Amino acid sequence: MIETGIPKLDGYLHGGIPEGNSLVYYAYPGVDGGVFGMQTISHAVSGGRCGAYIASSTDPRMIRDQFMEFGWDMGESVFADRFTVVDAFSGLIGADSQERYVVPEPDNINSLTQCIKQVIEEMPEPGIIVFESLSTVMDLCGEKETLDAVLEWNKYAMLYDHVMVYNFTAWPYSEETLLQVKGDACNSVVSVGGISEKVIFGWYFGLLKLDWAEMIRKWVLFKILKPGGVRIYIPKILVTGPFDAGKSTVVHALSNRAVSVDRLGTTIALDHGHIDHNGFAADVFGTPGQERFDPIVKLLSGEAMGVFLVLDSANATGFARGVRMLEITESFGLPVVVIANKQDLPEALAPEEIKTRLDIPESVPIVPAVASAREGVFEAFEMLVEMVMGVN
């Protein structure tokens, strides 16, 4: 198995890509599918595997910089004998190459095949070969020629137990070509798409094909972070609860970046933070706690995908108000995690005790936390993410 390192995807692939198999990242034009291949090879190489990256549209001298933008240091000396860049670019512009593997004529499929086979043969142990852009190969060498070659490469790689991964941009090629890329060409297909209306404003991925195990039909939203790479994205998580329970503190504790619009120390408008944790990115929005802001809370809560209810464990008088706020946010039905905050205070009630006093469904988890010390909040986040992912 070679893991992709793409959050959630390895689960959908039942652990990763088994040796001798192939995968294509099938991206819609304008959607950054290339990062998927890069993340996959950098994950594999930093995990101790051998990897070769076939550069078709980028000057090989720039490839390591490109990985570096995401924080993946492929230039590290420990990787020197494990990570290879195959230069299928310089030949196009008539430039010299410093790479060990060079395709003399990148627009000739036989020239490419010869080089790929050599890479396959010479890789010292089963590893991974990632194509920066199969569509560029197709543009240069022809659709049919390229598809035939892919079948040949995949078969050949299978003999050596290598994994083949292709980044592909689904330009309007012939219907037949697109069907084949999505169909017979590889063992698995991950569709990387964009939600567009006037512009593309959201990105998702999911499996289109898997032939080594049962296919999981799930789609997830993602975001690309620099540094970081592909992150599962949850556009809106609400943090609600009574005044002074610690909502702002929770938002800040979870966030890499957070802004509060504060007046006199208490939140009148909103706290907003970006979380990047464990392969998941999320935007969190805090709501004000006082009743006079209830109409605003309603406004803020549209389109939320999950809710934290923050309670001051030492102040039971606020519990009813907290539950009431869940109603105002109309979040019943949405995944909810209760954060039993301020567990450090001597008079704090235990989570089980709080549960008996809350009029909410039995299934809602209660997580003990000390937000001011960033304790418990990430456990709560992981729990909520699991619930959000389960619902979708």
Place this chain on the structure above:
Amino acid sequence: MVYNLGISRLDELIGGIKGGTNIMMIGPPMSGKDDITNSIAYHGLIDGNATVIVSTREPGKNVLDWFESRNLNILMEHIGIVDCVTRTLGFGAPETENIKMASSPVDLTGIGVKISQFFEHFWMEIQLRETRLCINSLSTILMYSNLQTVFRFLHVFTGRIKAANALGVYVIEDGMHDEKTIVTLKQLFDGMIEIREGEDGYQMRVVGLTPKPTQWFDYEIDGVNIILRG
């Protein structure tokens, strides 16, 4: 949603270009197409549009300098440049607020991603509803990729311009391509800005955006403005 080129006589004759229009600008070398393209971009900025320029012959920094060095009263945060040059020179220049890097003119996937990212940024974050896309030039892209490939790319992006009610301007060097190339690409565009060499310097006219082609105008480039004569 109506766009103006910022070339006053032509704008009067056209009477406003409607959103979703794709225009090919074709003219001989040295006729000032870079300045004309930048001028169209500049007038978009003046009108409160966002502007995305794909630069295939000059580093993005130079394009940005064109705007910055002139002390113009424009919002620089409304400019996005897709630089297809710098990284082919082997420079690891980082991306900035204004400049995103494509790997090379071959990297149509990357160029498409960067255009889309700017579109998303301007639409969702800055909430601008009018955007111009200038690709300068298609001729460079055609040097590295075949006609069919470029056609597919443009098919997608002229479609996106329509969907976004934006304005697209695509520059082509006259005399560099065969007839078939020009005829094939023309199908994708709603109109053309044609430039030719006249007796007394260069001339331009607009075809396809008015019921009949406009007359040929002599023009001169005056800073950020294109002045028509005749």
